[in-house]
Amino acid sequence: MTEQQRTRRLRKYEANPENSSPSSSNAGIELLSPFGPLITKTKLSVELIDKINLFADQHISKTESSEFMLPEEIVFGGVPSLADTIGRLINDYVKEAEGSQLDRAIYEVFWIVSQYQNTPSPVHFHSGDISGVLFLKVPEKTDPGQEERNYISGRKAGYLNFIEGNKQRFSKSLLSVKPEVGDFYLFPGWLLHGAEPFIGEGERRSMAFNATLEVK
Template sequence: MFTDELTMRWVTPIATRTLNDSEDFNLSLEKEILDLKQIDSGVNLSNFMGWHSTVNLFSKPSQALDGLKELLVQFVSDYISELNQENCQVLVELVAWANVLEKGGYHLPHTHSGHLSGVYYVNTGEPDSHNPNSGLIVFSDPRSNVNGINSFYLDFGSSFKYEPKAGMILLFPAYLLHWVHPFTGAGRRIAISFNVKLIDPPCREISVTPVEAGIIQN
C-alpha cells in the first residue's frame, strides 16, 4: 500500500491575450513608431541589427498609445487576479519602448527590470518558409543549473517558443530570460515592449481594478 503525492512547484506564469480585429489599431501604432524612428537614433541594448527607441512611449501624447496603455493595464490586472485571489486594488507603473527588426535582426538573451514584462506585436512581418524560427521569441527555464539534468524523460531545462501574431500581448515575470531568433522574412517585425512595476497597496475588500499610479521613465 502506498500513499503518493505529486506537487508541482515554481511554475512560471506566461500569459497571452490577442486583440481581435486589430488591423486599424496596429496601423496607427505602426505609423507612430516609424515616425518616431525617423527622429530617434535609438539605443543598442539586447537588439542587434534592429532599432530600440530611447523614449518612454507612454510619455508621448497619442490616441493609439493611450489605447494600448489601457489594454496593458487591464491585462496586468487580470493576470494578477488569476495568480492572487486576494481582492486588492492593482496599482502599476508602466514604461514602454518600440522595437523594429529589419531582415536579419534579433535580440540577444536578456531579462528586464520591474516585476512583470511583456510585448505587444504590432506587425510580425512575413513568415520565412525556409526558417520556421524566424522572429520567434524564446524563454528558457529559469531554475539554476537545470540544464545539467535535462533528459529524454523530463523537460527540465527546456526552452519554450512563442510565435508572435499581430495583436497579441505576451506577459511574463521580468526575471525570465528570453531572446528573439533572427527575423528572416520579408517586411519588418514591429513590437512594443514594456515593463511593469507593481505598487503594493494596503489590501482592501474591493474587486481588482486597474489604476495607474504613474509612468516611470526608461
C-alpha cells in the same frame, strides 16, 4: 505579521493542482504543469495596434533595425488608453498568479523594437515586476526552413523564446512562440527571453514595457 498575513504571503508561491489537462493516451491520467512562471497571452484591439504603428512609422528606418521609446500621449492618450488596457490585463494576471488585486501599475517605460533580417534579440531579462511584448508587424516572407527547431539557439524566423531553468530530463525549459500581429504576452520581468533572427523581407516590429506593481 499575523498568521493570516504570513499564510497569504506564502500561498502565492503554491502551485495549483487544478491546473491540469487530460492525457491524450490514457483517460485516467492527468498531466499536471504546476511549476514555473506564469505567461499569459491575449489579443489587443486593431485600433490600438494601428495607433502604435502610426506613430512608429514616423520614426523607423526602412533598412536598419532600431529601438525608441513611446511618448506619454501614445501610452496614456485615448479611451481606452494603451496603459488602461494593459492595466486591466495585469490585474487579471495578478489575480491568476497570486490571488491578489492590483492596486497600481507603475509603468517604467514603453518602447518599440524594429528589426530586419539577421538581427537577433539576445537572451535577456527586464527590470520591474512584470513585462509584456506586443507584436505589431511580422516579416512578409521568410524561408519555411528557418522555422525548424534548433535546440542550441531556440527557433529562428523571429520566434520569441522564453527560457526558464536548464536542460533536465522530464522538465520543460524552453517555450517558443511564433509572432502574430496583435498577440500580447505578459510575463515576470525576471524571465529570460530573446528572439532569433529571421531571413526574409519585411520588418519584425514589437512593443515592450516594464512595470512595478503595488497590490492590495
